[in-house]
Amino acid sequence: MVRFELLHEDTSGTKARRGRLHTPHGPVETPIFMPVGTVGSVKGVGPDDLLTLDAQIILGNTYHLMLRPGEALVGEMGGLHRFVSWNRPMLTDSGGFQVFSLSEKRKITEEGAAFQSHLDGSRHFLTPERSIDIQETLGADVIMAFDECPPSTENRAYLEASLARTTRWLHRCVKAWSRERSSLFGIVQGGLHEDLRKRHAEEVCAVDLPGYALGGYSVGEAPEAMHDGVAYSAPLLPRDKPRYLMGVGTPVDLVTCVEHGVDMFDCVLPTRCARNGLLFTSEGKVVIRNAAYARDNRPVDPACSCYTCRNFSRAYLRHLFAAQELLAMRLNTIHNLHYFLGLMAEVRRAVAEDRFATFAREFRARAKAQEAERTRGR
């Protein structure tokens, strides 16, 4: 079972926390960003790159892995850790979010979610029991409750019915959970409605679990609305358990939500942006295909110590991207993950040293100025 150790709470005026999640595959220092390994690989990099980057924990995806290659196969091959050759902590989500965001012709009943694969249209049925069974077969250190993540445009009556069902599903997940290798986290939904968030948090946190998550954020709302929502919801979760904000976010999102007391994050942003040639740097965003970089012999980020920045120029990265060379994907991904993981290391230091309020304020101001500069199209 995982165990959360709350090491320190910021005294500079924020709700930021410095913690450590002990897992069967070693500790995770929080606040942490978790790279996403959707189909059994963090896109663009290998486990060797992730070790060099000192990634502490990565994600796997129940929805994707049940469809391809199938959880039974992964189980036969010794479980997800062994299959993908990753000996550090892993977390799998429940498939709930992907059923609602990716699949076709889904139908929700009390029993579960019937849906068609986005790959080949094949029919599947995911229930709380089946999601837990799949996740325990994959064998991640942290597994997630099966929930519904309804569109924020749904009317209030639907949302209330959905939340009540997600709570009933949580109880079924808990009953199905073997409590052996994997630790179950509950998920609080409720969109941007504070009263619904509060009610659902009470229902979910009434179940004693090793950790709790906030779902249903960063699904199309404005960043400010999400930040306000998390500011309200995060403190609803128990102080002595890890708080995981699912699917978030940008560097500013991470810093801001740490301020509100979040400990864990995951997002495809750094890896997906890397594959599209958008690089995060201490000087702001770099769109590597820009002609301005054609003869730019500087590294992407002169302040960065990643493999990419230590060895290659912007001119070379632009050339690789323009020529659609595979190496472009890997070098860009290494850089972006290094930026996100390095940012979280800075965040942890600032929290530990009781200067997180200043850190967060200056970080946001710098990001805002850089983005204004960039979009002015210098």
Place this chain on the structure above:
Amino acid sequence: MVRFELLHEDTSGTKARRGRLHTPHGPVETPIFMPVGTVGSVKGVGPDDLLTLDAQIILGNTYHLMLRPGEALVGEMGGLHRFVSWNRPMLTDSGGFQVFSLSEKRKITEEGAAFQSHLDGSRHFLTPERSIDIQETLGADVIMAFDECPPSTENRAYLEASLARTTRWLHRCVKAWSRERSSLFGIVQGGLHEDLRKRHAEEVCAVDLPGYALGGYSVGEAPEAMHDGVAYSAPLLPRDKPRYLMGVGTPVDLVTCVEHGVDMFDCVLPTRCARNGLLFTSEGKVVIRNAAYARDNRPVDPACSCYTCRNFSRAYLRHLFAAQELLAMRLNTIHNLHYFLGLMAEVRRAVAEDRFATFAREFRARAKAQEAERTRGR
């Protein structure tokens, strides 16, 4: 300037040689296989992977680099070594072969070759002087003479005229060559005509150069015809200079042509096959997408010590390939290059230990048996 040191000649009944090519970026142990870095990157892997694989020398491509990003840009960025972050020896070809195999609407005159880019149809004109200028700007350790590589289907009159022109072009290359950083190799053409090969070898080798190459093989003829041709042509090249067989080939081709006295090889085969999921192993070829490997927990090659085989199963590699994950390309490429480079290390040992005749005979017999087994579709 590069300098070839002939260390040993096999005494077991073959023409195989063990040598060392000294270059400004360090020595190359021959016989050697050179991975191809067409557009400034060996497709699928990074320089870090190539160092781990102990690749001793890699290729760059004049035709591709003049079109994108342009040799002037590479020169401004400090030359090809620095641009691609490779501090070991490099070789560039002259663009001659690609003009004839890739470009559209080419027109050959005494002056040079006018052609349209395969990328955007833009018009270019490559001459012996321009090819040498581009290659010296790129700054590889070994550069190649600009030649015509006519289709083997051309009539004899055309071939004779072409060879005479390639000889005149060689003299123009030599005149244009600065003799500073890069060492020029001449190229002998002549298709499968022994008398033309002989005449052209005499013309080319009459020019004192640091090395010589055989061009125009492996362009569609049967492997046996190529082997016979090389058996005839390789000994026409000076004994005390490196002999480079361009664009060859399969593992059996390499072993067989080393037997005929060749020292250097390059080919896209291991990298291209890797991207198509065809893996070379000590047990024969593995088509990784085959359903037979879906639940195969063994490494691709149990006898292999590469990063891929030390860490991943056939089942995982098949899954990555089926899911079109980028990591599939890198892991497959690492494995295939390790196989080719490891084979050449074995070749060098067998030559040094005067047992190359046996080594080559057994290697071919094993390859033949494995291929029969594989195509029987067990």
